[in-house]
Amino acid sequence: NAGVTQTPKFQVLKTGQSMTLQCAQDMNHEYMSWYRQDPGMGLRLIHYSVGAGITDQGEVPNGYNVSRSTTEDFPLRLLSAAPSQTSVYFCASSYRAIGELFFGEGSRLTVL
């Protein structure tokens, strides 16, 4: 079992560029979510999904898109990167909405 695999681990973008953070899990979990972690603040929910074909917004969704075409994959897209999106991003999954959480290793994104 690989658990939750998140790529890339590091990325530097210029303002206005787009990119996709990949997240995949092999545990057949229904619930997947994306968070950003900024200094002095707790993790904040960006988007989440309760199953294939179903996504919803979290606390800080602006500037990000997601899709869930399969149970395994939940990519996070930045359409036009801004310096305010410089952060560490974590993907997480759980068997259901209330369940033990499994996190990816994180992706450190810098937007210049």
Place this chain on the structure above:
Amino acid sequence: KNEVEQSPQNLTAQEGEFITINCSYSVGISALHWLQQHPGGGIVSLFMLSSGKKKHGRLIATINIQEKHSSLHITASHPRDSAVYICAVTGGATNKLIFGTGTLLAVQP
């Protein structure tokens, strides 16, 4: 006021000491999580609980639903316990995860 508050924010202990980290929340919850994050590292789930007490090795987590309070205890602390400990609850109006800002623990040899 944050919906999930942790105390202390920073904690330094000597190896072998008994450590307590506290978490208070202001919303109704379905579950409470304790997470561990080593510096520059990923996040690992330690406990998920909705009532009572759980124990895993040297770690003990308790929750008091009436008082909206949880504690994480580390017995016989070790330098490898040095990490950020994060409390999170599933609850509130949207029943989504709400995180505390974490407690930075340093255990000195």
